Amino acid sequence: MVKLLGGEIEKADLLRKIGRIEQVAGARPVKLASGKAEGIKAWEIYNGSGLEFCVMESKCLDLLYAKYRGVNLSFLAKPGAVAPEYFNVHGMEFGRYFHGGMLYTCGLGNIGQSCVDEDTEYNWHGRISQTPAENTGINAEWNGDEYLISVKGDMHEAAHSHEHLVLKRKISTRLGAKSFTICDTVENQGFKREAIMLLYHINFGYPLLDRNTRVVLPTSITENYVNYTKSDEQAFRHITDPVDGSSCDTYFHRPATDASGYTSVAIINDDLRLGVYLRYLRKDFPFMVEWKNMVSGDYALALEPCTQYPLNRMSKEAQKNMQFLDPLEDRTYNLEIGIIDGKEEIHDFEMKLFGAIKLMSVVLIFTKRNIMPKCGVFK
Numbered sequence: 001m002v003k004l005l006g007g008e009i010e011k012a013d014l015l016r017k018i019g020r021i022e023q024v025a026g027a028r029p030v031k032l033a034s035g036k037a038e039g040i041k042a043w044e045i046y047n048g049s050g051l052e053f054c055v056m057e058s059k060c061l062d063l064l065y066a067k068y069r070g071v072n073l074s075f076l077a078k079p080g081a082v083a084p085e086y087f088n089v090h091g092m093e094f095g096r097y098f099h100g101g102m103l104y105t106c107g108l109g110n111i112g113q114s115c116v117d118e119d120t121e122y123n124w125h126g127r128i129s130q131t132p133a134e135n136t137g138i139n140a141e142w143n144g145d146e147y148l149i150s151v152k153g154d155m156h157e158a159a160h161s162h163e164h165l166v167l168k169r170k171i172s173t174r175l176g177a178k179s180f181t182i183c184d185t186v187e188n189q190g191f192k193r194e195a196i197m198l199l200y201h202i203n204f205g206y207p208l209l210d211r212n213t214r215v216v217l218p219t220s221i222t223e224n225y226v227n228y229t230k231s232d233e234q235a236f237r238h239i240t241d242p243v244d245g246s247s248c249d250t251y252f253h254r255p256a257t258d259a260s261g262y263t264s265v266a267i268i269n270d271d272l273r274l275g276v277y278l279r280y281l282r283k284d285f286p287f288m289v290e291w292k293n294m295v296s297g298d299y300a301l302a303l304e305p306c307t308q309y310p311l312n313r314m315s316k317e318a319q320k321n322m323q324f325l326d327p328l329e330d331r332t333y334n335l336e337i338g339i340i341d342g343k344e345e346i347h348d349f350e351m352k353l354f355g356a357i358k359l360m361s362v363v364l365i366f367t368k369r370n371i372m373p374k375c376g377v378f379k
Contacts, residue, residue: 001145002014002145002146002147002175002176003175003176003177004024004048004049004175004176005048005049005050005176011142011145021140021147021175024048024175025046025047025048025140025147025149025175025176026045026046026140026149027043027044027045027138027140027149027151028043028044028045028046029041029042029043029138030042030043030044030054032081035080036079036080036081036082036083036086037080037081037082037083038083039058039083040056040057040058040059040081040083041056041057041058042054042055042056042057042058042064043055043057043138043151045149045151045171045173045180047149047173047174047175047176047177047180048175048176049176049177049178049339050068050069050070050178050339051066051067051068051173051177051178051179051180051339052066052067052068053065053066053067053102053180054066055151055171056081057132057133057136057153058083058084058132058133059081059084059099059129059130059131059132060105060128060129060130060131060132060133060155060167060169061133061136061151061152061153061155061169061171062099062101062103062104062105062129063101063102063103064076064081064099064101064102065101065102066102066337068178068274068339068341071207071208071272071274072205072206072207072208073102073204073205073208073276074100074101074102074203074204074205075100075101075203075204075205075209075299075300075301075302076099076100076101076205077098077099077100077203077298077300078297078298079095079096079097079098079099080099081099081101082096082097082099084130084131084132087127087130088123089114089121089122089123089127090114090121090123092114092124093123094114094123094124094125097130100203100205100300101203102202102203102337103182103200103201103202103203104125104129104201104203105128105129105167105198105199105200105201106125106126106128106129106197106198106199106200106201106304106306106310107125107126107128107167107196107197107198107199108126108127108128108157108165108167108186108196108197108198109122109126109127109157109163109165109195109196109197109313110122110123110124110125110126110197110312110313111125111126111197111198111199111306111307111308111310111312111313111318112124112125112309112310112311112312112313112315112318113310113311113312114312115312115313115314116314117313117314120159120162122312122313125199125201125310126197127157128155128157128167131155131156131157131167132155133153133154133155133169134153134154134155134156135152135153135154136151136152136153137151137152137153138150138151139151139152146174146175147174147175148172148173148174148175149172149173149174149175150170150171150172150173151170151171152168152169152170152171153168153169154166154167154168154169155167155169158189158190163188163190163194164188164189164190165186165187165188165189165190165194165196165325166186166187166189167184167185167186168184168185168186168187169182169183169184170182170183171183178338178339178341179336179337179338179339180336180337180338181334181335181336181337182200182334182335182336182337183332183333183334184198184332184333184334185330185331185332185333186198186325186330186331186332186333187325187328187329187330188325188326188327188328188329188330189328190327191327191328192327193324193325193326193327194324194325195313195322195323195324196307196323196324196325196331197306197307197308197313197318197322197323198285198306198307198333199289199304199305199306199307199310200285200304200305200306200335201291201302201304202278202302202303202304202305202337203300203301203302204267204276204300204301204302204303205299205300206299207269207272208267208269208272208274208275208276209239209267209269209299209300209301210239210269210271210272211239211240211241212238212239212269212270212271213238213239213267213268213269213270213301214237214238214239214267214268214269214270215236215237215238215239215265215266215267215290215301215303216237216265216266216267216268216275216349216350216353217236217237217253217255217265217266217288217290217303218255218256218265218353218354219253219254219255219256219288220254220255220256221252221253221254222236222251222252222253222254223251223252224249224250224251224252235249235251236249236251236253236290236292239292239294239301240294241294242294242295242296242297242299243294243295243296244296245295245296246294246295246296247295248291248292248293248294248295248298249291249292249293249294250289250290250291250292251289251290251292252287252288252289252309253287253288253289253290254286254287254288255282255288257282258353261281261282261283262279262280262281262282263278263279263280263281263282263285263288263305264277264278264279264349264353265277265278265288265303266278266340266349266353267301267303268340268346270346273341273342273343273346274339274340274341274342275339275340275345275346275349276337276338276339276340277336277337277338277339277340277349278303278305278335278336278337279335279336279338280305280333280334280335280336281334284305284307284333284334285305285306285307285333286307286308286321287305287306287307287308287309287321288303288304288305288306289302289303289304289306289309289310290302290303290304291304305335307321307323308320308321308322308323309321
């Protein structure tokens with residue numbers, strides 16, 4: 001059976017009702033043709049559930065936008081889509097080529113503010129997002145009763161006599177699914193040990209983001225980056241109207257996990273009865289940044305799983321939590337992004353999430369006391 005539009009249909013019956021599968025799902029190659037976006041190659045992917053997203057081949061296979069049943073989910077920054085040739089490594093020029101989008105990948109040499117390490121200048125949030133993909137491919141085919149769609153490509157962050165890091169990315173979804181997955185493998189193809197930093201800048205915008213939108217984020221520690229104080233819980237969980245002339249807030253979180261080590265966070269608009277969740281292993285991304293930008297004209301909220309807080313590679317905090325790859329070593333990171341559709345799904349998501357976190361807290365308490373109960377639920 002094929003799951004489609006909230007119901008199920010036999011594969012044969014579906015094929016009887018369409019001419020080609022692209023009538024309900026597929027990947028359209030497109031090329032942007034105006035302004036600073038001219039020349040950007042991309043794929044528009046749609047999978048029959050109402051979920052659509054645009055993957056930019058010219059920019060790290062990052063996501064320019066995402067929509068669900070016609071409702072925009074992502075933030076598009078003032079510069080819009082900007083081709084890689086406008087990239088500038090210096091200082092705050094980042095703001096002139098940052099497109100926002102559903103996904104903006106930060107790394108691999110730096111996340112956070114620009115800095116200089118020995119003879120290398122690192123720009124704000126790194127170079128990888130401005131790197132065109134190589135060895136790209138699109139695959140869309142039936143596998144039994146499932147119609148699978150995926151895009152893949154490699155991005156090289158490399159310099160003569162310096163590093164050679166390769167980000168191998170695959171983005172996958174299937175017919176009828178209300179989610180997609182990002183699988184990244186970072187490989188050190190050089191012959192010296194290299195530091196790596198990785199942050200997924202996942203940006204939400206209007207109309208999903210609006211007054212009274214909620215951030216669902218079970219967290220054990222939260223600090224406001226501006227003053228390093230313990231944050232008021234209501235401040236980071238609730239969204240306000242845009243404010244003229246205001247400034248952004250950035251919160252540093254240590255998210256909780258379920259018993260399997262997974263972290264789930266979400267942004268939910270109860271008025272639209274719509275939300276988006278992120279799910280990933282916390283061992284891959286031990287830290288979470290929340291960028292809450294209630295500024296008029298730049299109205300956005302980003303949830304950012306990361307390998308360390310974005311304080312640039314030279315900061316003591318980054319050095320303390322830095323990940324390294326030995327020569328020819330690789331490491332894989334996975335992230336699922338999905339839709340929460342309707343009042344019932346919102347309720348079920350929150351009940352399951354906080355139930356799992358509560359259960360995990362019980363497990364941790366018993367573990368500390370070395371009296372794990374002999375109960376199947378804890379196996």
